[in-house]
Amino acid sequence: MSLSRRGFLKLSMAMAGVGAVTGLAGCQSNGSVTGAKRVVVIGGGFGGATAAKYVKLFDPTVDVTMIDGQSSHTTCPFSNLVIGGLKDIDEITHDFSALEKRGVNVVKGWVTGIDAEARTVTLKDGSSYEYDRLVVSPGIDFNYDAIEGYSEEVANTTMPHAWQAGEQTLLLRKQLEEMEDGGTFIMAAPPNPFRCPPGPYERVSLVANYLKENKPNSKILVLDPKTGFSKEPLFREGWTANYGNMIEWIGGDFGGGVTKVDPDTMTVTAGGTEYQGDVINVIPSQKAGWIAHEAGLADDSGWCPINTGTYESTMKPGVHVVGDACIGSPLPKSGFAANSQAKNCAAAIVAMFHNENPPEPSWVNTCYSLVAPDYGISVAAVYEVKEGKTVSVEGAGGVSPLGGKNAEKEAGYAHDWYASITEDIWGS
């Protein structure tokens, strides 16, 4: 049995009595005036917006400020549907007004510095915010140097990664639309670990769906440094069923890893062979978002080590890192996982403020992928803490059965999942 927050508030109201009215005036503007605890969140994506909302939900007295460099968040989930021409970018873009309605102070600006000793964050415009607890969920950044000839500029002009949604998504979509029938779409897939393990393979599926309907003589070549990939038997089965042999995959043990690109000749080099493409999607190796490195939150792996369950950084006390940027394994770098992590992190922070033990951590992850508009597959797992470590619960989880018997149903669930999780985070 636990005391519900509603009961908790009623109790405290009775105890505080009428004298507390004086506390009302300053409470919205500045936590330090009333003594309210202050949480600052960097990032309004899957991890950040969830953390901001759930801290506020678990304890509405906490002063929560969420800072994002953009005024809305365009989700990577379902951005493959935009690339494949099945959705409009507006349908995957979410503003922060529901969070504001909940009392979250939303600030637009890029965070350029974190001072973990002084407990302040500084923005590009020079303004700064104090915190008692900081949540950092900046997503990913790219190791452009890992591929010769690749750079941010090449990504923004000729060979998009489209691994952060928005302009990059639209650029890849445009290139695909402009490609002629009979052309070749090349994807350079990333090495582990990276954001969304099934994402590259969902992308080529939906590119294939577009080409099959509009440019059926075209080819797709996936050059991959890995020797296998997420849900591989299911993807392969779905590819054959839906697209015959339009998609060719060359893995790491057959020289699939791209080491060099040349935007002038539209070629990529893998395993000593040069391949020419009409549209080239280069997804480079990844690391935690820039601010995590700037603030000294990442270790040599390029990602941020954290304590089990609380997500407090092992490098900087008082700072919590969730989402793709943290070393959250065995949870994958997925939006679902970021959402799950942020809820556990929010509960831990509120418990810390009240000198309590947080509830037992618990996580779930379900990643749907669309192999075709009416053909979905999934992978799921439940996680718990065992002997101080996050582990996936034995005997639970796994992937859809082969044979495609649930494929149509799961395609529907993929859409319902997207509606649910985006509503949970940005919608109410």
Next chain:
Amino acid sequence: MSNNREAAASRRLPARALAAVGLGLTLFAGVSLADDHGEAMEMSNGSIIGSTCMGCHGFEGKGSGNIPRLAGLPKEVIAGKMLAYKSDGQEGTVMNRIAKGYSDEEIQAVSEFFANQ
């Protein structure tokens, strides 16, 4: 494990009451925020598990398309379904894989949480 969880849950009650005395003033401000900005959510083992179910079942378990609503269903109905998925007595798509991740006590806790939404 599940015993520990229950112990942790019941330990929270006096701690909360104590915190309420100490933080009475700011918590009163919190009441007004809660009134202005929607209901607060309890913090318990059931609500943590439940919050992660919302990734598919929607905020507060209100459902979405063909993913069923859980909010306000009788506890026994939710727990009965979960246990049926766990034992493979009922065939679903992803739920058989997920239900096996929880102890019977956890299933009871999360069912109670959604029943109260």
